[in-house]
Amino acid sequence: MKVLVVGGGGREHALAWKIGQSARVERVFVAPGNAGTAVDAENVDIAHGDIPALLEFAKQNQIDLAVIGPEAPLAAGAVEAFSSAGIRAFGPSAQAAELEASKVFCKNLLRHADVPSADFRTFSNCESAIAYLIEREDVPVVVKADGLAAGKGVIVCDDREEALVAVERIAGAKDFGEAGNQLVIEERLVGQEVSVLAITDGRTILTMPAAQDHKPAHDGDRGPNTGGMGAYSPTPLATDTLIREVEEKVLVPTVHQMKRSRRPFRGVLYAGLMLTKQGIKVLEYNVRFGDPECQPLMMRLESDLVDVLEATIDTRLDEVSPMRWDPRSAVCVVMASEGYPGNYEKGHAIRGLDEASQVTDVKVFHAGTAIRDGQTVTNGGRVLGVTALGNTISTAKLQAYTAVKCIRWDGAWCRKDISDKALQ
Numbered sequence: 001m002k003v004l005v006v007g008g009g010g011r012e013h014a015l016a017w018k019i020g021q022s023a024r025v026e027r028v029f030v031a032p033g034n035a036g037t038a039v040d041a042e043n044v045d046i047a048h049g050d051i052p053a054l055l056e057f058a059k060q061n062q063i064d065l066a067v068i069g070p071e072a073p074l075a076a077g078a079v080e081a082f083s084s085a086g087i088r089a090f091g092p093s094a095q096a097a098e099l100e101a102s103k104v105f106c107k108n109l110l111r112h113a114d115v116p117s118a119d120f121r122t123f124s125n126c127e128s129a130i131a132y133l134i135e136r137e138d139v140p141v142v143v144k145a146d147g148l149a150a151g152k153g154v155i156v157c158d159d160r161e162e163a164l165v166a167v168e169r170i171a172g173a174k175d176f177g178e179a180g181n182q183l184v185i186e187e188r189l190v191g192q193e194v195s196v197l198a199i200t201d202g203r204t205i206l207t208m209p210a211a212q213d214h215k216p217a218h219d220g221d222r223g224p225n226t227g228g229m230g231a232y233s234p235t236p237l238a239t240d241t242l243i244r245e246v247e248e249k250v251l252v253p254t255v256h257q258m259k260r261s262r263r264p265f266r267g268v269l270y271a272g273l274m275l276t277k278q279g280i281k282v283l284e285y286n287v288r289f290g291d292p293e294c295q296p297l298m299m300r301l302e303s304d305l306v307d308v309l310e311a312t313i314d315t316r317l318d319e320v321s322p323m324r325w326d327p328r329s330a331v332c333v334v335m336a337s338e339g340y341p342g343n344y345e346k347g348h349a350i351r352g353l354d355e356a357s358q359v360t361d362v363k364v365f366h367a368g369t370a371i372r373d374g375q376t377v378t379n380g381g382r383v384l385g386v387t388a389l390g391n392t393i394s395t396a397k398l399q400a401y402t403a404v405k406c407i408r409w410d411g412a413w414c415r416k417d418i419s420d421k422a423l424q
């Protein structure tokens with residue numbers, strides 16, 4: 001069969017690489033892809049948001065399965081567009097993708113489903129949010145733009161003054177555009193963060209091993225927030241008991257509530273959780289594989305991913321055998337461009353990729369890369385996700401950083417402490 005993966009980041013490289021390992025798959029296309037997917041699959045020069053062009057390509061090339069990586073095309077109805085044209089597509093409908101695309105929708109759904117989450121209020125203008133902040137006790141809060149803001153619409157505040165500035169940025173100056181038409185102000189929680197991703201067809205839930213992301217730019221979780229500077233799986237924080245609790249208190253009630261709301265959820269349900277003193281709480285939902293969490297997960301997945309994706313689309317996940325995972329640990333270190341998450345240059349030649357991929361149990365997933373005049377060059381903020389397997393988290397970390405040391409370009413940097421949280 002022929003598969004089209006939509007997107008061009010590290011997540012899509014990992015998905016395309018894994019899908020290509022299926023005995024049933026002849027060709028894998030990635031739109032738009034990157035320099036890594038150009039080697040492990042075939043790139044198609046169509047942006048991930050250009051749904052009509054993607055559909056046209058899929059029809060002309062007899063695509064059997066489309067896998068949508070990023071949230072934006074999901075929220076824009078990519079899955080419905082493919083399905084109406086008779087092409088099987090993996091991911092939630094636009095209505096179900098609201099779980100990520102609208103934080104107001106998400107918080108209300110969690111409240112109705114009785115899923116533990118931070119206390120919150122929603123606002124549809126600047127004035128009412130400001131009045132609320134002035135009236136209430138001065139406690140740390142988090143101010144969130146309702147809509148999609150490329151992971152930047154969440155502002156964690158220490159005090160009222162910072163919260164007022166955040167409200168002004170989101171709902172006054174509209175720093176995140178329309179995403180700020182509504183906002184959520186919620187209680188600031190404290191604890192370790194864990195990502196639990198599950199694949200569900202709306203009836204059966206297959207929970208994947210937990211992973212931990214590293215959002216802040218610098219070591220020790222300092223500096224500005226990023227899309228994620230590294231991830232590892234499994235995490236010792238997520239014991240079997242904890243995973244069972246997440247299924248029972250979070251995933252099952254969410255999937256049921258989505259069905260009751262007539263938005264049956266099919267796809268990857270990614271719960272961003274905080275382990276607080278009062279127990280687990282949901283920080284947010286994503287409706288897709290996480291990036292970079294997807295990279296260590298795909299490194300560890302032993303089952304045929306295509307079987308699982310197809311069973312999800314056909315609502316027969318109950319028939320597939322449980323996913324098999326390599327018991328070893330995987331660590332993914334993101335290498336980034338100088339300046340990221342702020343402004344950065346593109347087009348720097350990347351050296352040492354071959355050397356890096358020869359390190360045992362290492363796979364270098366590409367994210368922001370491109371090929372110019374036959375050379376692999378930087379083309380984004382997060383450039384590579386160097387991922388390694390190891391018998392322990394420490395050996396996986398060592399292998400990943402051994403490969404990282406082989407790779408050079410002007411301004412390349414990475415966090416040096418990916419997975420150390422697991423060892424504390």
Ligand code: AMP
Pocket residue numbers: 118142151154156186187188189190193215272283284
């Ligand atoms: P989100 O985009 O919702 O994942 O938020 C980005 C990051 O903001 C999360 O990974 C957390 O580190 C932080 N965050 C979100 N909500 C809260 C909260 N209620 N309390 C503390 N931190 C939060």
Ligand code: GLY
Pocket residue numbers: 151213227228286289290291292293
């Ligand atoms: N790693 C966090 C995300 O994909 O949103």
